[in-house]
């Protein structure tokens with residue numbers, strides 16, 4: 001057979017198939033269509049020099065969107081949306097910019113190392129399998145990649161990896177970060193598979209707006225950035241890619257604010273784990289498995305979460321701040337949680353929590369920070385916070401002059417002011433939290449200028465200094481009285497109380 005005759009035969013066979021196919025699509029039931037489609041493709045593939053790869057949005061019965069499809073979508077939206085003529089517009093992550101992607105049935109070309117490929121965005125209608133479904137058919141979207149068979153190796157071994165890597169990076173950059181909670185306040189719909197519920201994470205805190213010593217801030221930022229870039233290092237040393245942070249200090253010193261700043265620095269999601277709402281260790285593990293990488297798992301106020309505090313009831317504990325206040329606060333918080341009705345039913349144990357942090361399951365996912373916060377670090381079980389579990393311990397403390405300058409810049413846009421000297425000398429003498437400084441710097445009316453706000457702060461500092469002095473004098477007098485009575489050892493409590501009453505009377509008369 002001559003060459004020209006062969007082409008003619010092939011052409012007419014293909015034309016017949018195309019004609020048959022068109023008729024089939026219009027008049028035949030879906031099953032018959034699928035049968036003919038299958039065989040048409042087989043015959044065509046003998047003559048067709050191109051290879052096609054499909055990326056379906058949903059594979060089989062899986063409810064989860066295919067990651068490969070999402071990566072291709074992101075890649076095409078960034079790389080080829082300029083050449084596409086029909087585009088879809090969707091709201092971007094901060095609801096202010098539009099993201100453009102290829103519209104259905106649109107076709108674009110891409111060039112990779114001199115190799116040309118074609119992408120088509122497509123969809124088919126297929127019958128729904130669920131008898132409960134209201135709709136008889138459902139849309140199935142997919143992207144189809146076409147390339148010449150001579151470039152098979154370049155595309156399958158290199159180009160597709162490039163598309164996946166770039167697509168995932170674009171998705172990470174563009175995604176809306178989420179704040180997850182397992183709080184029982186949310187009612188889980190029965191069909192919901194996950195125990196986490198989420199909202200968009202939009203906390204404005206950054207390390208720039210955090211009031212703390214510049215060197216400490218720099219050290220923490222470097223630690224975090226190094227961690228986020230250490231995938232290979234962790235793999236080499238055979239350790240799961242995660243890091244524990246313990247943030248401790250008095251209330252209002254910025255522990256929660258720092259978690260938000262960490263999440264913003266690394267662009268991580270935040271999982272706020274309410275331990276008292278977790279039924280038992282199994283549920284805790286389930287929650288852990290459901291967390292994704294690039295995230296911070298937070299357990300706030302770990303000391304009051306459960307009975308994990310070991311030495312809490314030990315007498316004579318010295319805490320870094322007022323111990324009476326501390327004791328009252330622990331009990332107060334614990335009671336408050338119990339009133340909420342959840343604390344009583346949790347069976348999570350210390351060993352369950354330790355397993356959560358560094359057990360075998362904690363390695364799945366990778367690139368995760370685990371952060372505990374507490375007001376009472378010395379009351380925690382040492383096993384819980386030993387290095388290796390909580391790798392970095394960060395103390396957040398009362399406001400320093402450096403911290404004040406950051407807040408003055410945040411709240412009043414001031415870098416210097418004649419009243420700064422007074423504040424510098426006062427702030428070194430008193431214990432005032434950044435939260436209190438911030439509150440004083442906040443203008444209370446439209447008429448409040450920076451001078452007025454700084455004067456408010458000076459007033460608060462002077463009051464705090466006076467209170468501090470009173471406290472010191474009273475404890476000094478108390479000590480003296482106890483020594484005079486010489487009965488500290490035998491009956492310290494009774495004499496101590498009497499002495500305290502006496503000294504309070506003297507102080508009142510004094511002032």
Ligand SMILES: Nc1ncnc2c1ncn2[C@@H]1O[C@H](COP(=O)(O)OP(=O)(O)OP(=O)(O)O)[C@@H](O)[C@H]1O
Nearest residue numbers: 209210211250251252253254255256257434435438
């Ligand atoms: N170091 C800080 N830098 C900037 N702002 C701070 C800082 N500390 C506290 N603040 C301000 O005070 C408010 C309360 O701080 P935050 O909730 O972070 O304190 P906390 O240490 O978590 O307290 P708690 O122990 O009661 O949970 C924040 O909204 C923030 O505006």
Ligand SMILES: [Mg+2]
Nearest residue numbers: 255256300373
């Ligand atoms: Mg907090």
